[in-house]
Amino acid sequence: MQTTILYIGRDTEITTVMNRLLNARPEWKGICVCTDDEAIEICQTHEIDLVLLGNGIDAVCEKALRAKLTGLKPELKIIQHYGGGSGLLYGEIMTAIN
């Protein structure tokens, strides 16, 4: 079964890398966006299992985003993604979904 993961980060280069990394594994489907509006729209139109909060999301935006996304889907898991690359990604996702 595929896990659908939404990544939100402000840096377009990192977002591109994350899109490649998340979609390189057959067990994951990655959707990567840079804005909160895009993220909310994706959560309204897709079955998202896990949200990764990436770089550049300030505390005010993070609070609003968490409230909006969990309002749409209360059981949604939202975690911080650190590192911006492949080093920590697998461990973060495995810990979150298990």
Added chain:
Amino acid sequence: MSQFILHKENTRGHANHGWLDAHHSFSFANYYNPERMHFGVLRVLNDDSIDGGMGFGAHPHDNMEIITIPLAGAIAHKDSMGNSATIKNGEIQVMSAGTGVSHSEFNANADEQLNLLQIWLFPNKKNVTPRYDQQTLDVAARHNNFQQILSPNADDAGVWIHQDAWFSLGKFDAGFETEYKIKKAGNGVYAFIINGEVTINGQVLSKRDGLGIWDTDSISFKANTADAEVLLMDVPMELN
């Protein structure tokens, strides 16, 4: 009562990519062990051997304090902040990835193996402005002494980072004994044995073993062999 966790050298994650022979003290890349996710804010301790001329092409990072210590050879570093540098044994490099930075790391020498420790700490503040620094260390100052090489303070010895962490390196004569006092209440110490054999809080440790100790304000240390070399990482145990 102090608590500890022992990571023997041969229990580390291992990935041999040909040009890169990597040992991971904590879960990293495809090595995933739920029991080895972090020690406090210490998230990554990689012991990498890289063939001559080989390395990591440009890749991004964010929100992580990244410390690189070459043990043998030299690294050629370039980043999106405009830094281009070579870091060799006896030096330390630090990069605060913050809002995002891209860099490449290669073995600077075509005919010499590069061995480095790369250490990642969770920052105490997210989305800081990315920064880079490197320093040449006075190697003689670590003889029978834990020489501070990193701290949270820009005006203190060594490089500084966005975290309440202190790193020290020491190289000891056989039989030398000392005590290390933890710098801040709530911190623990992760000791990584670079060379030789030592005893820390009664635990005999060999080359590339790791020992994490917390709920204490000091640790006892004894060098058992003449080539004993140790890195101490004094880090907050609570994630920010």
